[in-house]
Amino acid sequence: MNSITRYKKFTLFLSITAVLVCDLSCSHNKNNISSHPGIAEINDTLRTGNFTKAFSMTDDLKQAAISKGDSCLWSEAMVQQGINSYYQGNPAGVLAYSDSALTWLERQKASVSTARILAKAYQTKGSYYDQYHFNSDSTALYFRKAVDQVELAGISYDLPQAYANYANAMRLGAALDSAAIYYHRAITTADSLGLETIHYIPLYNGIASVFTDMRDFKNSNIWWNKSMEIFDSMDQFDKFNTLTGYGNDYYYQTDYNGAEKVFTRLREMLDSVPGAEWETMFTDVNLADIYIHGGRIQEATNMLDRAARYFTTEQPNPMVMSYIQTLRMRAATASGDFAGGLKLANTYPETDTLRLEQHLARLKAMEDLYSNIGNHRLAYITRCRYDHLNDSLRSYRMSQQISAINAIYQRDHRILNLEADSTRQQAHIYKLTAAIAISLAVIVVMILILLARRIHARKREEKMMNKIISLRQENLRNRVTPHFIYNALNHELHNEKSGKPSHLDSLIDLIRRQQIVVSEILIPFSEELKFTDDYIRVIGDNGRDPFAYNFSIDPEINPDFAFPSMTLQILVENAFKHGFTTLPPETERRLIISVKHIDKDIISVSVFNNCGDSPSGIEKGGTGLRVLLETIKIINEHNRQQTHFKIDTEAEINGMHGCNATITLPDNLKP
Numbered sequence: 001m002n003s004i005t006r007y008k009k010f011t012l013f014l015s016i017t018a019v020l021v022c023d024l025s026c027s028h029n030k031n032n033i034s035s036h037p038g039i040a041e042i043n044d045t046l047r048t049g050n051f052t053k054a055f056s057m058t059d060d061l062k063q064a065a066i067s068k069g070d071s072c073l074w075s076e077a078m079v080q081q082g083i084n085s086y087y088q089g090n091p092a093g094v095l096a097y098s099d100s101a102l103t104w105l106e107r108q109k110a111s112v113s114t115a116r117i118l119a120k121a122y123q124t125k126g127s128y129y130d131q132y133h134f135n136s137d138s139t140a141l142y143f144r145k146a147v148d149q150v151e152l153a154g155i156s157y158d159l160p161q162a163y164a165n166y167a168n169a170m171r172l173g174a175a176l177d178s179a180a181i182y183y184h185r186a187i188t189t190a191d192s193l194g195l196e197t198i199h200y201i202p203l204y205n206g207i208a209s210v211f212t213d214m215r216d217f218k219n220s221n222i223w224w225n226k227s228m229e230i231f232d233s234m235d236q237f238d239k240f241n242t243l244t245g246y247g248n249d250y251y252y253q254t255d256y257n258g259a260e261k262v263f264t265r266l267r268e269m270l271d272s273v274p275g276a277e278w279e280t281m282f283t284d285v286n287l288a289d290i291y292i293h294g295g296r297i298q299e300a301t302n303m304l305d306r307a308a309r310y311f312t313t314e315q316p317n318p319m320v321m322s323y324i325q326t327l328r329m330r331a332a333t334a335s336g337d338f339a340g341g342l343k344l345a346n347t348y349p350e351t352d353t354l355r356l357e358q359h360l361a362r363l364k365a366m367e368d369l370y371s372n373i374g375n376h377r378l379a380y381i382t383r384c385r386y387d388h389l390n391d392s393l394r395s396y397r398m399s400q401q402i403s404a405i406n407a408i409y410q411r412d413h414r415i416l417n418l419e420a421d422s423t424r425q426q427a428h429i430y431k432l433t434a435a436i437a438i439s440l441a442v443i444v445v446m447i448l449i450l451l452a453r454r455i456h457a458r459k460r461e462e463k464m465m466n467k468i469i470s471l472r473q474e475n476l477r478n479r480v481t482p483h484f485i486y487n488a489l490n491h492e493l494h495n496e497k498s499g500k501p502s503h504l505d506s507l508i509d510l511i512r513r514q515q516i517v518v519s520e521i522l523i524p525f526s527e528e529l530k531f532t533d534d535y536i537r538v539i540g541d542n543g544r545d546p547f548a549y550n551f552s553i554d555p556e557i558n559p560d561f562a563f564p565s566m567t568l569q570i571l572v573e574n575a576f577k578h579g580f581t582t583l584p585p586e587t588e589r590r591l592i593i594s595v596k597h598i599d600k601d602i603i604s605v606s607v608f609n610n611c612g613d614s615p616s617g618i619e620k621g622g623t624g625l626r627v628l629l630e631t632i633k634i635i636n637e638h639n640r641q642q643t644h645f646k647i648d649t650e651a652e653i654n655g656m657h658g659c660n661a662t663i664t665l666p667d668n669l670k671p
Contacts, residue, residue, distance in 0.1 A: 039080055046087055055084050072113055075101040079121045086124065091132040096636055098125045103640065110451070115153035122146035123165060136173030143169045160190040164203055171206070174356045176214050183207035197230050201238050204230070205245055212249045213357070220249050239269065240279050247286060260290045281310045285320070289327055297335045304328055322348065323358055329365045333372055341369045360389055521634060522669055525563040525595070525605075532568045536591070539576055546588040553595040561603060562669040564631045564643070568593070570624040571607040571661045579611035579659055590656060601641075601667050608651060610658035632663075641666040 038061050045054040058080050065073035078101040085093025101121045108114045126142035129135045143166040150162040167182035187203050208223035224246050231242060247262035263286050270280045284303045291300035304324055311320045325348035332341035350362055363386040370379035436443070529551070540547050553559060572591065580589045592608040628645065636642050643665040651660035 039076065042080060043083070046084070051084070051087060054087075055081075058084055071104060072117065075104050076117045076120075079117060079124060082121070082124045086127065086131075091128060092633070094124060094128045094132075095633075096642055098128070099637060100640060110152065112153045115149045116155060119146045119149035119153065119155070119158070119162065122149065123162070126165065126169065130169065130172070136169060140166065140169035140173055140175075156189075157193060157195070160186040160193070160195065160199060160203065163189065164206055167210075168206055171210050171213065172355065176210055179210045180207065180214075183210060197233050200230060201227070201234055201242070205238075205242055208249070209245050212245065212252060215252060217249065217253055224249055236269075236273050236276070237279075240266065240276075240283075243269070244283070244286070251286075251290065256290050256293045260287070260294075263287050263290065277310070278315055281307045281315075282320075285324060285327070292327060292330050292334060295334070297331050300327070301331055304331070319355075319358070322351065323361065326358070326362045326365050329369060333365070333369045338369065338373045342373070345369065356389060360386060363389070520565045521631065522562040523565045524560040525568075526559040528563050528565060528568045529559070531566070532572050532593075535569050535572060539573075540589075540591075545580075545583075545586055547591070548588060549591045549593075551593045554597055557595060557597060557603060557667075559595075561667050563605070563665070564628075564635060564663070564669075567628050567631060567663065568605065568607070570628050571663075573624060574661070575607060575609035575611075575659075579609035582611050590658075592653060598664065602664055603667050604662055604664050606660055606662040608653050608656075608658055608660045610656045635665075635669060639666065639670055641668075643669070 038057065042054050042057045042061070045057065058077060061080070062074060062077035065071075065077055078097045082094045082097035082101070085091075085097060098121050101117065102125070105114055105118050105121060122142045122145040126139045126146065129138035129142065143162070147159075147162045147166050150158050163182045163186035167179045167186065170176070170182065171179035183203060183206050187200070187207065190199055190203060204223055204227040208220050208227055211217070211220035211223065227242050228246065231239065234242060243262055243266040247259045247266065250256075250258035250262060263283055267280070267283050267287065270276045270283060273279070285307045288300040288303040288307070291297075291303070304327055308321065308324050311317045311324065325344055329341045329344045332338070332344065345366060350359065363382050367379050367382040367386060370376070370382060536549055540549060572593075575591055583589065588610075590608075590610040593606070594608075595603065595605050598604045632643050632645055643663065645661070645663050648660045648662070651658055653660065
């Protein structure tokens with residue numbers, strides 16, 4: 001599955017998305033956000049699938065900016081590297097590059113050139129939060145900032161897409177009234193600019209999906225019909241999004257025959273599209289949902305099993321898997337396997353990350369299950385929750401129906417009378433120009449007030465973000481603390497039963513020192529090393545297998561350099577837990593920690609263990625590794641020079657084969 005396919009995968013169950021990074025979708029704009037001609041060429045190359053060439057072109061552009069001392073071009077190249085990382089499926093790169101550009105851009109005075117690049121950077125960061133964190137609040141925040149910058153720079157041809165991005169973020173956050181307003185604004189602006197048909201595809205699909213979400217099928221039908229009128233001008237992925245949303249509209253109307261026809265048509269189309277495995281599996285899940293309603297339980301179960309394997313191993317997606325488990329519960333209930341349904345409900349409970357439609361589907365499945373097993377109290381409670389959420393959709397629909405119909409009429413009326421209105425609009429522009437000239441002094445004062453308010457808001461936001469980072473770091477530490485103490489105490493208990501020497505004094509020092517560093521992001525490396533040495537004394541002497549530990553540091557390195565707290569201990573713990581356990585009994589366990597300069601101001605800290613033939617000297621997705629990666633992510637948000645972490649499972653040191661985990665970091669880290 002290539003990266004350009006992954007870009008199209010913002011769609012979640014029973015919904016379609018219009019979240020598009022402007023530079024990825026507005027190639028036909030006459031006044032694109034990317035002002036440098038090399039940027040347009042890079043993105044054309046990306047769309048052809050030649051990623052290697054596009055990445056090389058971006059590096060060349062950045063080097064040219066550095067050689068010319070052109071900071072503006074450098075920031076634009078950094079944003080482009082973030083977009084390249086997005087195509088590549090590299091979330092860390094998306095965030096790191098866009099933040100590097102924003103660090104410089106947000107300090108500059110407001111201008112058209114910086115506003116162009118700021119809008120692009122905010123759109124890239126908004127897409128990061130939508131794609132990789134499913135965080136509708138952060139997505140909306142950055143897309144709103146992008147709208148402000150596009151409006152400030154007067155980039156009229158980018159306004160429709162900027163409005164549509166923000167509208168979709170509102171929709172995914174269940175603010176359907178705001179989503180409808182901004183989709184209407186995007187379409188109206190596109191009409192006034194006379195944009196080509198290709199620009200209306202995400203706009204029509206987006207507003208149609210909003211009305212589908214509101215269960216306002218009269219208006220959703222109007223916009224789906226408009227989308228289908230331009231179906232032949234779409235590419236394969238736009239057709240996938242359109243047919244998915246169109247089929248969902250039939251589904252929510254409980255017209256399951258109509259929905260099945262649309263999804264069957266989509267399934268047949270995907271059979272002829274190379275590399276569309278993700279879309280095929282996604283469509284199979286929608287078909288399985290319809291088959292359950294039609295009583296075709298075995299067919300649905302087979303399709304869900306295939307999709308579950310795919311979305312678990314090949315393209316992991318927790319939100320997709322959550323809905324698959326909901327459908328499995330419904331299938332179990334429909335087939336009379338109530339025990340299996342309850343087991344699924346207990347194994348895969350609701351989570352706060354589910355979007356509104358997934359919550360409704362899960363609650364309906366739970367209500368049916370409880371009713372069938374005779375637990376009417378839980379069935380009633382679940383039904384009340386379902387009605388509360390469903391009523392929120394209905395209230396949006398009632399509040400927006402009149403204004404939406406009026407907006408549709410106004411839009412169609414504007415298109416039919418565009419030429420007749422042209423002369424009248426021109427006269428209005430002349431009058432408006434005269435009024436602006438007279439009111440220039442007032443406008444200048446208003447602009448100064450607006451800028452002052454924005455500066456104040458930015459400072460308030462920065463203060464709030466610092467508080468959030470502090471709380472998040474403390475939470476990460478609290479997660480790893482009980483995990484580590486449990487492992488250490490368990491080892492001491494084993495020693496006591498075996499009559500071996502105890503290291504409880506070292507363990508007490510560990511716990512005491514841990515309470516000191518638990519809320520710290522960075523500590524001196526010497527303190528981290530003391531912490532690790534105590535850990536090795538506690539866990540290293542098992543009295544059965546020989547163990548050797550070696551530490552070395554380049555003499556010119558000050559051992560008090562700033563280092564991410566508790567990360568060295570995590571790597572050492574993994575060496576014992578996941579590396580040495582693969583070695584045969586009585587084989588010597590070797591642990592080597594080395595600290596050295598790999599560049600003038602870059603330090604490398606590596607932890608090597610001679611794990612067995614199966615190179616598993618590091619945990620796979622466990623608590624410790626997640627904390628380590630999150631800690632590095634937080635540090636990288638505040639340092640221009642980035643900290644990196646890598647694992648070599650086939651390393652060789654002094655003739656020994658094993659696993660080598662390395663952290664490279666600048667010698668002047670700031671928390």
